[in-house]
Amino acid sequence: MTADKRTLDAEAESEGKGLGDILDLDDAVLRAQGHEIKLERSFSWMGALGLAFSIVNSWLTYASCFGVAYSYGSGPVAVFSPVVSALVQWIMLMGVAELSSAFPSSGGQYHFTYIVAPDRCKAFLAYMVGAINVIAWWVNTASGTIYTAISAFGVCQFLTGGFQGTQWQVYLCYLLLILLTLVPIFIIPQQRIENMTKTAMFLSMVGFVLVVIVCLVMGRGTYQPSRIMEYRCTSGWNPGVGFLLGIGNGEYAFAAAGACVHIAEEIPNPSRKVPLVINLTIALGAITLVPWIIAMTSVIHDIEAVQNSFLPSLELFHQATGSKAAAAALQIYLTILYYSKFFLDAYLFSLSPYINTPQACVPSQWITSSRMTWAFSRDVSFSTIPTDDHSIMYSDSMAFIKNGLPFSNYWAEVDSERNIPIRATLLSAGFCTIYGLLYIASTQAFNSIINTAVLMLNITYTVPQAILIVRGRAMLPARHFNLRNYGYLVHVFSVLWLILSAVLFFLPTSNPPTLANMNYNSVVIVGIYSIVLLCWIERRQKFCGPAIDWDILNAAEATSE
Template identity: 30%
Template sequence: MASGKSDIPDTASISQSHVEDKSPYMHPDEHLKKRFTLLSVIAFGFTTMNSWVAFASGVAVPLSCGGGPALIYGLIAAAVVMVIINIGFAELASAFPSAGGQYHIVYMTFPPSTRRVAAFFTGWISVIYIMAATVSCNLFVAGSILDVVGLWNEGYETQAWHTYLLHILLCIIAFVVTSRFPTAIGKLGVTILVLSLVGFVASLVTLLAVKDVKQTADFVFRDYQNVSGWPDGWAIFIGITGCLWAYSGVDAATHVSEEVPNPSRNVPIAIITTMVLGVITVLAWNIALMFVITDLQALIESGVPILEVYNQALNSKVATTIWAVYYMVMFYDIVLNLFIFAGRTIWSLSRDGGVPFSSFISRLNWASPVRATAVMLVLQIIIGVLYVASSTAYSSFINLTLFALNITVALPQAALLFRGRGILPERAFSLGKFGYITNAVATLFVIFFSVCFCFPVGYPVTASSMNYLIVVMAVGLAVTTIAWVAKLRKTFTGPRLDNYEGESVH
């Protein structure tokens, strides 16, 4: 890790009241414990993204846009895009480590005149995308459990409300475990990391050992079959956009920055390691997948693609069930991780007066943000209703996850282009002379693919297949704006000097 130095301007730009006055939301005697080692924070980052596992539920879009070539080359192109975006973000996480993650980084990099507003909206956009990611993963687990039931009981028909009730139960369990035993989650993450890598190897062996269903190399790498309805040129970009999901969640490590020693060094290591392992595993596994599928259209249309993969490859209910249970464990660990950093993000906002009832929510129990995590539990119960009410609205809300995440990661990089990288403090990881080009390319990538995210994945577009992402995003921003105007603009201080051990607020 290189070290970067710069002058720190605007020291006096934050009002003295923000530095010297004691906020009613701050509790100086309360701090998060140092629960995570370098290994456990790497495990936390990797098991949250867990590319080869998580992307098994999202292969349908790139496959519909060009079959094997769209999937494999799309994953490679998406890896280049996300590595550039996240390497720039890793530097910022090194410069400004905080449980608030992007919210805190945006505040530190934006001009004094706009930093409070920008940080507030970034914080709440972060809460919204974490909420979307959590409900997506948890409903996948709930749906998979019921699909296995249906696999063994052909008379059972899954109902949306069955899935919703199971979703609530799984969320309650996740809340209790992560709130009361957060240290155990760090240790569990190391176990899940090993289990994921062992399962990755075992899955490759299992799939490739099925010799009678192997496809040709042409089918995997050259047979371009675009059934999306979009022209081939545009379908390529839609496919790459779908592949970006394989590398989502890389910001997880930043939200435990205050619980890991030397976060300026260890958090960037976790981000970079997560990306490297993610790229390798997701590419290898999906190449193996393409060699064993027998019905491409069935895989595209499947509600749970991973079960369809093993059904086609193994043709065994027992084997499919074993692998389904394995994937449920992997996905549920993602849910646990999301509850961990949802609580820390909301808590970070609350200690700065950025949420209603901040003085209550910002209190810690057992040195853990139990009350802030409870907010996410309530949000999960509420947003899960959307799954029952409208599958189209639910899908659009889920699409918000990576769309919003990339925006929050790119905003501070764009700010550096305008204000100059000289505002960055000394840090363990610096991009040096590559900084400006990395930040510029990352910003352009996010702008372009944010547009791509807004397109429906298929054409012609119907009412049920329409992408309502912009509408959902507008609703989220409208609610946040109302909260800001009605009350929170008066209480929100932004990150305060007292909240960060040894860190200066610029």
């Protein structure tokens, strides 16, 4: 029935309930939000944590932008600004965690927005949030895939010296990786997919320990711990602005911690488990990131070489270890973390729960982006029929569909054999394939869109919280994760930080700005929102969020307390 039934049974027993009771209650909450039960609850909380952390991978993500943070103020900014970034993203995601506890749905932020917004504008606001969230996750998935390709080419270039990969060659590798990273999604039974996400988390933890130990051991005798407190800004910004830019840069390492929200319909007892996973993802990210930064800051010798390198993390490892072989080995392991597949028959999973096919990062991103795409396509408003006992019965035959994407009926289909939204997954892959062509034309344009993904995610996190400030938190139903008196503080902070971070994301990386370092994020954001607004003109008579039965929802959530 579920992925790892023994794990789920143990979780249910720890809460004093049978697994069947929890699943029945989960289904009642979902139907009260106007949704049919389509997906199997195949993720334990550990599997969901594996998915979220394998996407966030804070220390690994920061390795790709370490040089930029260092330019804002060397050691102090590189070490301390990510700590503030973790705190900022944690506060913003606390509001999301509470909403996920109140309204567990794969739709996530757009679903929350539709429920809490005023009737006169709820469809518009929910559509904007949903469309931006879909685009953000598609772009995030593309960024993970392209970095895997760049990492592979960087190692080849580093080892051969004369090899220079062209942009079209990187794109071909990117296409190959799209194909390879989709393979496990389609061939591994859904009941075993959480083994993949837990393995990805394990590989990341091993990689973190491996990189830190190897760099410190091989770099002994050359430590410069004084660099941690040595301030030197090469970006041209004053210390205050530089530190704020460092915080914004560090948000890349934590913003995607809300990924588990979009598999809420695949987790038993999501009202409890989704907030738990969000908190643990941020905590694990901070615990791994801070020691990694301190270690790397202590062994770095030439920051300009790192910043100007085709693959900054590889140059960093080379400086730390003093060995091309060791540096290449570490970078190859990082590439494996983005994608690693032992070509075993997927049916080995049926032989033993301890046989795992390691995957990392990108497959987890496909899962998240496909679920968000599917959710945005499947909203169904049911006609209701009152029964003799005054309860509500939903009539599938009387349902009408109003969805967020063109041809939504097609994209909302869930494959009956694999029990996953295959068509939504292929749509996500199609976007990434077409978007990748931009890399051939202009890497700057490609990267500018990727740079806005964090801002777009934070916008979707904040909109429903901003609505709650205006309309009041009393409208929320009973929920396990309740911010209580701190709720308004969290919401107000989230809105204020979004405004500040938006300004930061639009500033150039160095001052004064030139054509080479110009920041085009503002142009990209305006362009994306303009496209979404044009799409809304076509969708405005066709999009409608879910029909909520507040009585059943409140009763079900109260029962879960």
